[in-house]
Amino acid sequence: MHHRGLLFALFALSSLLAAASAPAVETIHVLALRVEFPKEDPDDFTTGGNGLFDMRSGAEALATAGEAGFRYPFDLPPHDGRFLENHLTALRDYLETASQGRTTITWEVFPPHPLPAYKAPQTLASYGSGGSVEEQTRNWVRFLRDALAVSQNDVGSLGRFQSFLVFHASVSLQGTLSAELPALVLTSQEIASSGIPIPAEVQTAWFIPQQIQQPGGVIGLNGAFAKTFLASRGLPVLSNTRTGGAAVGAWTLMDVGSDNFIQRPKTGSPSDTIRVLGFVPCLPSAWEQMRLGWLTPETVRSDTTLLLAGLAAETSLPRALKVPITEDEYLLLELRHSSVETDRYHPAIAYSDGDTGGVWLKPENGLYDAYVPGSGVIVYHVNEARIRQWEPTNSINAQPDRPGIMVVEADGYRDIGVTNLLGHPRANEGIGSRNDPFPVTGERILYPDGEPAPGHPAVITANGNPGGVAISFSGAGSARDTVAVTVRWRTADTSARKGRFIGSTVVGGVAVRRVPLGGTERNLIVVAGSDWNLWAFTDSLEPVGNANGLIGRFWGDVVRKPIIEADGTVLVVGLTTNTRYRFANGAWDGGTPVVQTPPVPSTMTCHLLRDVRKSDITVTGSTTITADSYARFGYLPENPPPPRIVWSAATDSLIAPLSLGDVDQDGFPDILAVSRRSVDVFSRSGTRTVTYALGRADSTEEFAGSALSTGAGKTIVAGKKGLSVFSGVMRRHPALTIPLPAAATGSPALYVVPGEGIHAVVGTADGWLLDVPVSQGDSIIWGQMWGDGASSFALDETGLATPAAPADELMPGARVFFYPSPVGKEEGMLRFFLAAQADVSVRIFTSMGEQVWETRVPAGETIANAENEIRWPGGTRFATGLYVARITARSADGRQSGATIPVGIVR
Known part of the structure; x- marks a missing residue:
């Protein structure tokens, strides 16, 4: 028994250490429901499709291309369980590539292939229509409720799933029909506010139609699957939700990068050139990957030159650089490479139906960025304050003059998001172009000053000031892997709002106080120079006293800090003599300052x-x-x-x-x-x-x-x-x-x-x-x-903020932990939150249940509504192994809380 217990403890400890050191892989289990509607007879012109899944053969669909837009053998029917499985496979490959293995999905499709789809109890039009946004949302939630209900007997418990997809038989014409069901996400807030009961396990849900059409053909579902799934995981929409157009450009998945245009050669009928959208979504941008926890940028706060790796590179080099320019604003740099735009290379595509077509599973070597509109360094201007303000209303970039995220276009223009008519010289720049990334060969730099203008890319902060940082680039002509980035900061402006004092350095700091100056209440600013001169300025740094602001000398003694009294009288305190020297804030007559006694206490x-x-x-x-x-x-x-x-x-x-x-x-x-x-x-x-x-x-x-x-x-x-x-x-x-x-x-x-x-x-x-x-x-x-x-x-x-109300629970278990974890040769600290002062007892046991340590802290030595700590000898006294701590707290009002937590020692 003793040996089994020891082995268990060591196994548990090794598992604990492995979990702490190995990179976390997020596996998301998806419930995928296939749901169609009662057949429309006659056809309802307000909806897309006839309510049923398209179950024709691919050959039949191509033969009648004019009816459904199938010009190429991609995403062809039958839209059955296998079709959905193929798209989930493509989504899994995309996520694993984009996250560099940090996120993957598994799934269960209901009903499984080859069984027919579930039938919703009401028509597509009834779910897709609504007189207001609120009514439309309620209808979508109602469809979710009905889809879960018709599948309940087959699916069973929902607790094993973390994501909920309804793949339905609508055909979306991208909002041109009044009663269609597009690709969309229902958030937890929308579900809760609808008033329609949904199982608690379903916090969010996402919907994909069987087909998305545009004039001239079918849009691939790959982009819709990637964009909608990641939206269900918390990524916000980055398009201009007011106009439906682009805002950040085709390098961002949550803008228009999900539907990047693909034009690639293909032999045979009907054409030798493929022109399609949506089959190869771009990688999420650096900002999107930051939000997902896939990427941590290197933050640059001072002049430096460093290497930036490609966003898709698997490397220890930084894949993004963050350059703060205000409290809430920063520049975010990433290196993107379009193999088509730069190298004229089209990656081979793995299809579900061999070489003939079907679902696009993945591009060769994970080249999801092959079709982004340009290569080079993308510089994003991010304003987190605006994002916090507008994300709850899904409008981060709905105000083009005040966007949450924008691309700093290297040509100095502001084209992204602008729709120019055909024939305009910049008609094709609205979603981004080859002119927008900064060339890695250094032909263009980001300027620290001035308004953005053609040939002069620059940044203006939200308060109207220049960005204040110059950024240049150098690398090989293609530089798909790395580029050298040089950051040079413009120093604080010394041409305005400054004061000049003759002393070479400040001693004791600066003092500011609001006092009567010139008949009005103004700030008086006082500084003591290292040459024993005392200088005073107004809050606009105009001199007070003589022309230079000199108001006195403190006669050879080094001071701690100037003190300004309520009437504007200035005191300085001698560090060595503990003597106060008193000066008026007016012109100094050159005389000896008044010495105030008694001296300052030595404390x-x-x-x-x-x-x-x-x-x-x-x-x-x-x-x-x-x-x-x-x-x-x-x-x-x-x-x-x-x-x-x-x-x-x-x-x-x-x-x-x-x-x-x-x-x-x-x-x-x-x-x-x-x-x-x-x-x-x-x-x-x-x-x-x-x-x-x-x-x-x-x-x-x-x-x-x-x-x-x-x-x-x-x-x-x-x-x-x-x-x-x-x-x-x-x-x-x-x-x-x-x-x-x-x-x-x-x-x-x-x-x-x-x-x-x-x-x-x-x-x-x-x-x-x-x-x-x-x-x-x-x-x-x-x-x-x-x-x-x-x-x-x-x-x-x-x-100070208003203090939060005391927690209901005396000692919340989620706020009890040891650090470091595991403990090494040093002592460990037990931290816990108390809502009220309490007697706290701690007992430490081995994995075999033997108590090895105990302590008690009386209530009078604890702090209410605060984190408290107790020191544990840890590795200074105990051997390597797994231990268990039992913490109990009892307050004077009779409340009691307890927690049991493991703690490991590795010496």
């Missing part, structure tokens, strides 16, 4: 934060948080000392005072600690929630001051090369880097410019004081190194 030499909101860090009221240069942290009530050390910022030693923010937008303050190359974020319970770090591309960057925070969850830190803007708890690297012309020499200061958002005032090593827009919004939580312009260590509570 100010510590990194202190006072008056933390809600007193959540301790149970006794007012709180002080302290830190030392060794990156140890602690908190204590104001009395008694000494501090209790409760956590450690192991990233690196601190370079600046602590600050507060609300990174996770939960309405409670987080603690921000800045090291040389990282920002550690701790919750009020002392648990580290995220570490912001500079990426590999920023290897020469170092931070230079405290982390500042806005009410929108943004964290801003100055460094040698620029201002880094971090956002959220999932994004570990800067969302945006704003380059500066010289290194920042200390902490910046934030203030709100009405109508413009939040600006940072930062001093640089070349003696300039710059005003830089950094974020949208109008709320600041921690705007300066010491809290505010009065150095009051104060938290601006107005910037």
